[in-house]
Amino acid sequence: DVVMTQTPLSSPVTLGQPASISCRSSQSLVHSDGSTYLSWLQQRPGQPPRLLIYEISNRFSGVPDRFSGSGAGTDFTLKISRVEAEDVGVYYCMQATHFPWTFGQGTDVEIK
């Protein structure tokens, strides 16, 4: 199975400051069809996960533009340009290139 490794596992951030989460896969996520099936999800406390980004950098409907995704191959990044209080939660990367789909361990974003 593809192992997804996120860093850091915990990210204390000051309100209004940027945050960045890294996700590294144990093998390339480029599919034979040319697409890279890497997505990012947010899970607020007590809530189900919510899709933020799909295919590396595409924001899902309704996701604020302070969230952005980048990367290629095995290295990917989620950035929050200015953290707001509602961004507190655990963030997961997920790959759906190689079956079975796998998730990173999660990064806990909290306010300092």
Added chain:
Amino acid sequence: EVQLVESGGGLVQPGGSLRLSCAASGFTFSSNWMSWVRQAPGKGLEFVASIKYDGRDKYYVDSVRGRLAISRDNAKSSLYLEINSLRAEDTAVYYCAKYGNGRSFDYWGQGTLVTVSS
């Protein structure tokens, strides 16, 4: 508005069985792949199973193959997960999720908690 509502969770003894349900609305259920993802208490997310829009193809993670069965009833816009020979390690919140663009899970239900304990 897309809605996914799971039900059927509860406390079950080891070795028992459960059938989870997910009622879908707000989209064309019969045109979408669907999945189950679980989350053990205080832990991360684990993909469990997926089913093609017509129910003909089903995929399972190795750790559950043979004990779990995913199915759907497109006439009822419902997704199911039958879990047999339950073990303590199956204790988790089970989420129903809809596939979206780029093989992402674009909508999730609130989840249903399965607790396996004697």
